[in-house]
Amino acid sequence: MKPDDPTRPLGQLKVLDFCWVVAGPMTTSYLAEYGATVVRVESRRRPDVLRTSPPSRVKGKSLNGSGYYANYNANKYALGLNLSTPKAIDIVKRMVAWADVVSENFTPGTMERMGLGYEELRKVKPDIIMFSTSMLGRGGPRSKLPGFGAVLSSLSGMTGITGWPDRDPTNPYGAYTDFIIPRFAVATILSALDYRRRTGIGQHIDLSQLETSLHFIAPLLLDRANNGREGARTGNQHDAAAPHGAFPCQGEDRWVTITCMSDSHWIALRQVLGDPQWMLDERFHTLLGRKHNEDELEAKLADMTRAWDSEELVEALQAAQVPAGLVHTNKGMIEDPQLAYRGHIVYYEKAEIGRHPVQRSEFRLSRAPAARNWPTPFIGEHTRLVCRDILGMTDADIEPLLAEGVLEEPTAEPAASS
Amino acid sequence: MAESKTDAGMLSPYRVLDLTDERGLLCGKILADLGADVIQVEPPEGNSARRIAPFLRDDPKPDHSFFWWAYAANKRSITLDVARSDGKQLLQRLAASAHFLIESGRPGEMEALGLGYEELAAINPALIVVSITPFGQTGPYATYLASDLVGMGMGGFMYVTGDPDRAPLRVGFPHFYLHGSAAAATGAMLAHAQRVHTGAGQHVDVSCQEAVARALANSLAGYPIEGSIIVRQGSYRQTGAGTFMRITWPCKDGFVNFQFSGGASSGVSVNNFVRWMAAEGMADEYLQSLDFTSLGYGTVSREMLDRIVPPVSRFLLERTKQELFAGAIERRILLFPVSTLGDILEDPQLQARQFFQTLDCPQFDAERTVLGPFARASAAPIKGGGVPPSLGQHNIEIYEHELGLARSDVVRLRGAGVI
Numbered sequence: 001m002k003p004d005d006p007t008r009p010l011g012q013l014k015v016l017d018f019c020w021v022v023a024g025p026m027t028t029s030y031l032a033e034y035g036a037t038v039v040r041v042e043s044r045r046r047p048d049v050l051r052t053s054p055p056s057r058v059k060g061k062s063l064n065g066s067g068y069y070a071n072y073n074a075n076k077y078a079l080g081l082n083l084s085t086p087k088a089i090d091i092v093k094r095m096v097a098w099a100d101v102v103s104e105n106f107t108p109g110t111m112e113r114m115g116l117g118y119e120e121l122r123k124v125k126p127d128i129i130m131f132s133t134s135m136l137g138r139g140g141p142r143s144k145l146p147g148f149g150a151v152l153s154s155l156s157g158m159t160g161i162t163g164w165p166d167r168d169p170t171n172p173y174g175a176y177t178d179f180i181i182p183r184f185a186v187a188t189i190l191s192a193l194d195y196r197r198r199t200g201i202g203q204h205i206d207l208s209q210l211e212t213s214l215h216f217i218a219p220l221l222l223d224r225a226n227n228g229r230e231g232a233r234t235g236n237q238h239d240a241a242a243p244h245g246a247f248p249c250q251g252e253d254r255w256v257t258i259t260c261m262s263d264s265h266w267i268a269l270r271q272v273l274g275d276p277q278w279m280l281d282e283r284f285h286t287l288l289g290r291k292h293n294e295d296e297l298e299a300k301l302a303d304m305t306r307a308w309d310s311e312e313l314v315e316a317l318q319a320a321q322v323p324a325g326l327v328h329t330n331k332g333m334i335e336d337p338q339l340a341y342r343g344h345i346v347y348y349e350k351a352e353i354g355r356h357p358v359q360r361s362e363f364r365l366s367r368a369p370a371a372r373n374w375p376t377p378f379i380g381e382h383t384r385l386v387c388r389d390i391l392g393m394t395d396a397d398i399e400p401l402l403a404e405g406v407l408e409e410p411t412a413e414p415a416a417s418s
Numbered sequence: 419m420a421e422s423k424t425d426a427g428m429l430s431p432y433r434v435l436d437l438t439d440e441r442g443l444l445c446g447k448i449l450a451d452l453g454a455d456v457i458q459v460e461p462p463e464g465n466s467a468r469r470i471a472p473f474l475r476d477d478p479k480p481d482h483s484f485f486w487w488a489y490a491a492n493k494r495s496i497t498l499d500v501a502r503s504d505g506k507q508l509l510q511r512l513a514a515s516a517h518f519l520i521e522s523g524r525p526g527e528m529e530a531l532g533l534g535y536e537e538l539a540a541i542n543p544a545l546i547v548v549s550i551t552p553f554g555q556t557g558p559y560a561t562y563l564a565s566d567l568v569g570m571g572m573g574g575f576m577y578v579t580g581d582p583d584r585a586p587l588r589v590g591f592p593h594f595y596l597h598g599s600a601a602a603a604t605g606a607m608l609a610h611a612q613r614v615h616t617g618a619g620q621h622v623d624v625s626c627q628e629a630v631a632r633a634l635a636n637s638l639a640g641y642p643i644e645g646s647i648i649v650r651q652g653s654y655r656q657t658g659a660g661t662f663m664r665i666t667w668p669c670k671d672g673f674v675n676f677q678f679s680g681g682a683s684s685g686v687s688v689n690n691f692v693r694w695m696a697a698e699g700m701a702d703e704y705l706q707s708l709d710f711t712s713l714g715y716g717t718v719s720r721e722m723l724d725r726i727v728p729p730v731s732r733f734l735l736e737r738t739k740q741e742l743f744a745g746a747i748e749r750r751i752l753l754f755p756v757s758t759l760g761d762i763l764e765d766p767q768l769q770a771r772q773f774f775q776t777l778d779c780p781q782f783d784a785e786r787t788v789l790g791p792f793a794r795a796s797a798a799p800i801k802g803g804g805v806p807p808s809l810g811q812h813n814i815e816i817y818e819h820e821l822g823l824a825r826s827d828v829v830r831l832r833g834a835g836v837i
Contacts, residue, residue: 009612022635034608049681054661055636055643067639118796137794140770145747146687154675154756155765159666161590162579169673169756170652171665172589173578174635183600183629184448184792188800190607191428191452195798197614198431203797211773212792214762215444217591218488218803223472224759225774225787226484231759236567236588239471244567246576246585253649255586257576259565318562325568327586330637330648333574341557344628345638357639362598362628363605364554366535367620368612 001037001077001382001389002373008035009368013193016092016099017041017076020048022178023133023209024105025072027185030361031101032075034368039077039095039386042379044408045084051379057354064352064378064410073376074348074358079387080380080408087406089115094391096124100196101189103131107146108138118204127202129192133185137208152177156213161220163233177213184212242290243269246327247302249310255327256310258301258317266290268320272313273304348375380408427453428798432517432610435459435509436493437500440467441595441626442522442550443489445602449518450492451791451801457816458493459500459509462835464809465490474782480809481781487788487806495807496816497837500531504836509533511821514542518606522550522599525560535621545619546609550595550602554625564626569594573630578637581652597633598626654723661717664727666756671738673756676746678726680713687752691730694749700733763787779805813837 005011013036017028020042032038042048050069058065079095081088093116096102102121104111111117111132118130135152136142153159153176163170188205196202214221223229238244238259246255260266263286270279278300283289290297305313310326317324328336334357339345342364345357353376360370387393387407401407429449434456436446443458443465450456458465470485471478480486499505510533513519519538521528528534528549535547549555552564552572559572570576570588580587605622613619631638637648646659653666663679676691677684688710695701704725718726734742739755746753755761763774773790788803817823817837831837 006615009608012615013611026632030604030608034611049684052681053636054659055640055646057643067643068636071636071639136767137771140767142747142767145767146750146752151675151677151752151754154666154673155754155762157757157759157762158589158591159673159675159756160758162587163590164581164584164587167581168653168668169666170580170587171675173575173637173650174633176589176633179633179635180597180600183597183604187448187603187607188428188452188793188795190604190611192795192798194607194610194614195428201797203795205793205795207793208771208773211768211771211790214773214789215488215792216593216596218789219470219472219484220591220759221762221789222484222487222787222803225763226474227472227476229472231590233590236585238565238567241565244565246567246571246587248585255571255577257565257567257571259567261565321563323563323565323568325562325564325572327571327577328574329577329641330574330634330646331641332577333631333634333638334641336572338553338557338559338625338627339631342554342625342628344625344631347642353643355642357642359628359632359638361605362601362626362632363622363624365605365609365612365620365622367616367618368608 001385005035008371009365011035013037013101014099015039015101015103016095018102018104018106018111020105021050022072022175023181024103025050026178027131027133027182027189028076028103029072029074030182030186031189033361035371037077038075039079039390040073041079041081041083041092043080043082044379044411045082047379058352062352067353067356070348070350070353070356070376071358075373076377077382077386078377078380080383082405082408083114085404085406087401087404091391091406092116093124096121096128098390099125099128100193101129101131105133108132108134108143122202127196127200129189129196129202130204131185131189131207132205133181133207133209135208136210138206152209152213156210157217157220157231158213161217161231161233164235165233169233177209180213180216181207181209237294240287242287242294243297243301245298247305249305249308249313251310254310256305256313257325257327258305259323261323263287265322268322269317272316272320272322276304343370346372350375378410380410383407383409426798427801428795429454433457433515434518434520435512435516436520438520438522438550438599439465440470440485442520442599442602443467444596444599445520445548445550445606446493447489447491448600448603448792449606453798453801454518456493457512457812458490458495458807459498460495460809462497462499462837468809481806487803490806491788491804492801493807494812494816495810496813497810499836500533502836504831504834506532508817508821510541513538513545516542516545517610518546518548520548520550520602520606525551525555539619543619544613544617546606546613546622547619548602548606548622548624550598550624550626552594552625553627555623564594566592566594569626570630573627574634574638575630578634578648578650580650582650586650594626594630597629598624601629660719662720662723663718664723667731667734669734669737669739669742672758674734674739674742674753675756676753678718678730680710680717684752685709685711685713687750690749691751691753694745694751695729695733698733700729702729705729775802777805781805810837
């Protein structure tokens with residue numbers, strides 16, 4: 001295994017990771033990216049659903065072909081362990097003695113049922129930091145409700161406020177809240193580590209993904225609670241700006257956002273479009289005039305933007321200091337020159353997945369240069385390595401456990417998904 | 419829980435200077451909730467976030483903005499014009515003993531004031547400077563102007579959200595800068611973890627575009643791996659080149675969210691749902707012939723959906739959000755109401771965890787409701803919402819009592835418009 005590297009932010013941090021799907025593994029992916037030794041516990045008997053999620057080049061079932069899974073699990077070690085066996089629980093406890101942090105995002109009660117609740121872990125390691133995140137938090141009548149982020153978007157109010165005023169609500173793309181959670185979670189875990197360094201005290205973190213997500217719409221909830229106003233769907237409009245929307249350009253499904261947040265933006269927009277007569281209409285001179293005639297304004301503006309190439313329009317508007325931008329497709333993101341300049345996406349090669357993108361964290365630390373380590377592991381890929389290097393086991397210890405199915409290694413034949 | 423709690427938060431030894439406007443407030447809020455002493459450095463006329471609606475009683479006073487309440491609570495406020503020579507000097511004095519400084523100016527703006535990272539590091543080499551910008555400090559788009567909408571489009575999120583026959587759509591609340599400023603708290607703490615070992619500070623350069631890009635689920639990898647362009651599908655979601663799942667469904671009194679797809683977890687849920695339909699005599703033969711656990715996530719084709727959707731829709735339209743949710747909980751089905759804000763305030767789980775809290779606010783004539791903490795921890799408290807500071811509320815406390823300025827000089831600086 002890689003040696004500790006105290007020059008990297010988390011070069012000495014040890015994490016035993018039971019997380020699966022997105023919110024948990026993305027949380028620990030930040031730790032792995034910045035130098036932590038993250039050992040992910042998985043079993044073929046209950047594989048992470050992301051392992052069989054698209055995109056993939058593999059036809060038929062494979063636990064190792066998913067590009068979705070690969071995005072959150074690079075730089076981690078994969079320990080194959082069948083947690084339904086008592087011997088596996090003993091191995092977990094030996095790993096806990098090694099770890100600084102244990103992370104999990106099972107339904108509350110799952111770790112306890114395996115004898116791996118916080119109180120049990122503390123007996124092994126009194127200052128352990130346990131990070132538990134679940135849909136709705138621990139305790140309360142619905143604590144054990146299963147689910148993941150795609151549905152949590154709705155429970156958190158995000159879906160209800162997203163959409164056109166004349167239509168049904170629309171779910172924000174993907175398991176949206178899953179991507180909100182990790183930023184709060186990593187800051188909390190690192191704060192708990194700092195607290196432990198100063199006080200010697202570990203702790204159990206309980207992060208309700210619903211509660212965390214509500215902080216992303218907090219002003220609307222404060223408005224509802226204190227003013228009694230229910231949220232409304234407003235499409236792309238802004239209460240204090242106009243025009244403010246996505247407008248069509250040449251080509252199929254090409255769009256440009258244009259947002260006039262001030263009079264100067266409006267005047268510059270008008271000049272870029274060649275001072276057309278309709279834009280000189282008195283009704284459009286003021287913000288209030290533009291807001292009160294916004295539907296007409298948007299329709300007339302769309303008629304003009306349709307004649308433009310999207311990239312040329314954005315360049316012209318940005319040059320004139322108007323906030324405007326491309327509406328990127330996923331292809332546009334892959335090819336975006338700014339993201340390329342920042343090195344946001346790195347590409348790895350790995351059997352089964354093939355060449356695939358992995359996103360880096362969204363910040364650059366001036367003293368912690370990017371370290372490109374290794375792509376996402378196959379399920380159980382580092383079982384022997386972890387048992388030898390961390391637990392000091394010999395082949396004679398390991399082989400019988402593999403034979404009994406306590407430890408798992410990658411297999412050639414396709415694994416059965418249950 | 420086991421440890422007796424102290425009042426000191428996890429980050430109580432640390433001081434943060436927060437120079438951000440609405441684009442960066444959340445970063446300092448997270449650190450403040452975790453216990454740091456966060457000083458919001460406002461321009462003498464007030465932070466621009468104080469102008470953002472909605473307002474308490476729709477009265478647009480600077481202390482009434484709920485955006486300000488949400489993202490400035492648990493901080494202290496001083497006023498300071500850092501563009502003035504006295505202001506710059508005061509900021510340098512504050513920076514000498516601070517642990518973090520967060521700013522959300524355009525790239526080059528702090529340098530133009532003589533307060534760039536290099537200048538600040540010369541005063542305090544251990545200082546961590548966090549810069550939150552739309553696209554990062556350098557690169558071809560670094561100087562591009564970005565409102566929330568522009569950012570969500572450039573981050574790839576709008577194209578995949580909304581109805582296929584209309585323009586791409588943003589999330590209904592401005593999230594572009596919230597993604598970036600939440601991530602900035604993580605970046606700040608990573609830099610701090612390194613400082614603990616090296617003693618050195620550093621510059622954390624956050625790109626909100628990259629932060630939104632990290633919220634694109636599997637769509638980003640979809641292009642290089644499968645060559646697929648993921649398009650917006652309204653109530654549906656495209657999960658791969660030819661596979662879809664239905665997400666949002668109308669019911670009797672609103673909408674429910676029900677992920678109708680295969681896979682280990684979803685499949686069990688959908689099978690349970692079909693059994694419920696069958697028990698009510700509403701599942702047809704085709705539905706009952708499918709085993710969604712063996713289908714795998716993202717394997718349902720458009721043709722399959724065309725046969726699945728009509729009977730499922732009929733079942734849902736006959737039932738209310740709460741009837742469906744209660745039935746789903748009983749049967750372990752992953753179905754949730756599309757909550758209104760009112761539904762959230764009455765949510766029994768949030769109530770049991772006492773998430774919403776009432777504060778006695780005589781200055782606002784009543785008890786006011788605020789949000790609880792974003793997470794709980796057993797040994798050290800994480801703060802929830804509170805009443806945010808009024809403009810310059812802590813000027814005397816910080817300038818006179820902590821920095822040692824004479825009261826007469828504090829008054830003089832206010833008169834000169836420096837603070």
